[in-house]
Amino acid sequence: MADKNLRFLVVDDFSTMRRIVRNLLKELGFTNVDEAEDGQVALHKLKTQHFDFIVSDWNMPNMTGIELLRAVRADAQLKHLPFLMITAEAKRENIIEAATAGASGYIVKPFTAATLEEKMNKIFQNLNK
Amino acid sequence: MSDFAGMEELLQDFLLESTELLSDVDNKLVELEKRPNDRALLNDIFRGFHTIKGGAGFLNVAPMVTICHRTENLFDKLRNSELGLSSELMDVILDATGAVRDMFTVLSQGLPPPNPDPAMLAALDAALAGNLAAVKAPTAAPAVPVVQAPPPAPAPAINSNEPNWEALHQAVTGSAQPAAASVPPAPAPVDMAAAATMVVESAPAELIPAAPVAVVPAAPKPQNKPAPSTGGPISGQENTIRIDTVRLDQVLNLSGEIGLTKNRLTTLRTEILQGNMETNTLRSLDEAISQLDLLVSDLQNAVMKTRMQPIGRLFQKYPRLARDLARQLGKEVELVITGEETELDKTMIEDLNDPLVHLVRNAVDHGVESADERIAMGKKPQSLIELTAEQVGDHIVIEITDDGKGMNPEVLRRKAIAKGLIDAETANSLDEKQCLQLIFLPGFSTKDQISSVSGRGVGMDVVRTNIQKLNGRIDINSIQGEGTRISISLPLTLAILPVLVVRACNQPFAVPLAMVREIIPIDTTAIQEVSGRPTIVVRDEILPLKTLSGLLNWQPTQKPNFGVLMQSAEKSFILAVDSFVGRDDVVIKPLQNIRPKGVAGATLSGDGSVVLVLDMEDLLAGQMDSSANGSIMLRNADNFSY
DSSP: OOOTTOOEEEEOSOHHHHHHHHHHHHHTTOOOEEEESSHHHHHHHHHHSOOSEEEEESOOSSSOHHHHHHHHHHOTTTTTSOEEEEESOOOHHHHHHHHHHTOSEEEESSOOHHHHHHHHHHHHHHHTO | OOTTTTOHHHHHHHHHHHHHHHHHHHHHHHHHHHOTTOHHHHHHHHHHHHHHHHHHHHTTOHHHHHHHHHHHHHHHHHHTTSSOOOHHHHHHHHHHHHHHHHHHHHHHTTOOOOOOOHHHHHHHHHHHHTOGGGGOSOOSOTHHHHHTSOOSSSTHHHHHHHHHHHHHHHHHHOOOOOOOOOSOOOOOOOOHHHHHHHHHTTOOSTHHHHOTTTTSOSSOOOOSSOOOOSSSOSOSSOOOOOOOHHHHHHHHHHHHHHHHHHHHHHHHHHHHHTTOOOHHHHHHHHHHHHHHHHHHHHHHHHHHHHTEEETHHHHTTHHHHHHHHHHHHTOOEEEEEEOTTOEEEHHHHHHHHHHHHHHHHHIIIIISOOHHHHHHTTOOSSEEEEEEEEEETTEEEEEEEEOSOOOOHHHHHHHHHHTTSSOHHHHHTOOHHHHHHGGGSTTOOOOSSOOSSSOSSOHHHHHHHHHHHTTOEEEEEEETTTEEEEEEEEESOSSSEEEEEEEETTEEEEEEGGGEEEEEEOOGGGEEEETTEEEEEETTEEEEEEEHHHHHTOOOOSOOOEEEEEEOSSOEEEEEESEEEEEEEEOOBOOSSOOOTTEEEEEEOTTSOEEEEEOHHHHHHHHHHTTOHHHHHHHHGGGGOO
């Protein structure tokens, strides 16, 4: 099982949503969580602080989740980070886009703690291989 | 018991944030009418609905998800130029926005919102299909469009797309995934009680697709665990506030510094009590106290600032309001807002909403003319209403200015007489400016035709009362044919009241500084009797003279030496007092259980004595009722050789 001290970065422009994700993570025992309100802020935090896991919304002003994902994968320091993409859409083309950009997982709003855990476990399994 | 028990805090956050977001969307919609092809605007609006939908999904508010989902899709098509914006389409969108707003209201009372109007959903679907005209008339059989509607929540897609993702992930990442049955079993049909409990346990989600319509229970379910009493029911005024952390840190820093200074004072006290009266000790004491003085006033300011909010939060609702009303009345109106960053105490912002809504409606309805009338008068057809806010000294001035037909003082005068609000004699003694003030009388309405919008005559007096409750002033200027300007002047905060401390009958009293225009020495030879009442002429203005002791019904102890020129709502007068103490910023403590006439509360003066803070309006009102008490008292005070 994953280390409960993992440091998460939750990226969403809607603070209520950040809080929801934070609460769900807390339910799963992950309390080391920081937040960012868009891709730009997130990228800055990622470059200046240490994180183990990124949970990001797709649709955000300034820098979208997919742009953040590409920036993370293009950065030698950050490219290994697990990246879970959250979105309200479950369109095929979105999923393909996220997958090709290198997302570790994809979760559709709204979701429960159980769904989130399942997605995360899958990501951890893949990491450990 | 609310249906969102256990989630009140989250719900409140969501409502607070989404309401702002929706207001922003509303304004952008008004903008969009002017620039229908602005992609940035379309994107922003799309994102607004998208974000609200996301939050609503987590809170299990299926009806809201349904509307936002469709509206969002509509904007997706608009921004991809798959659809063109027409005024019919705009109406559909605005309806949808209104419906979402109504749901916020229902939610804020802790109730689940009802299912959206099928006709509106049908219109949205038709708009999405690109044949809006077909559903222009209210559909007779709303059930049909609902049935063929796309799935309201995106959630069902989780299941159908899940295996795709896994497969894709394998294909892309090349990791050999054990063929785990990752698809969660389709949610079994759940009964309503279970659905409600799930909400309580803040585990929303997969139930929505199971029964999108059944999520709203017909009757409130009794629940086992009581709702945490987080400050009463969620409704009406917001009882949370968002504060810039910089401001909060400032408060923290200052209270820390005050703590340090207090420690220093404690040490000094010990020294002095032990008999150490050296110059150095006393100088340190002096320094510490001056520092405390500075820190406390800084702290007061800093605390006040945490309550300050930009007035834009309020203003942003009005362009939509003006637009809708103008459309309804067939007028062309542009509402221009400036100074939305001006900050004001949070409670005042909330209390200002009703008066401002009224004034904006009035300006659109009564203030400006129809396009035809305007053209006939040589004005451009589109009328302009300006709403401004700015800080002037320690006051906030809000002005609403229209370029309409203005007000005719004569018409107002006649109207007031005809309605029996004032007698003809009083009316004829009013100058033009005073005539304009007549609209503040209860029961005054100038429109002969009562419209559904305004004109019931309940408005302006309520507006003025509300502004006065905030210690504010409201003023009208109007030029016939050119327009009307209504100015509201408000103190920055209600927490601290600047006062003038005066003395009468050997006792200090505080009067609100906002009402004080100037202070004059009373020259007994300058007092003239006009219809039996003492008056003084100040720069050609005849002002009644009232002694404070007279207003209080107290026996005067000496001849008043000074006059304070006071300006209340529309009348000015001179308040005769014995002497002055000075100006001060006080915190009013309301008097519990007793409410003497004319006393707003009490405060402590620097020397620790109690000072009564006077409510001049109240004091004067009493004076009006009991046939000019003040002047009677003044004549009783003849022994002071008036």
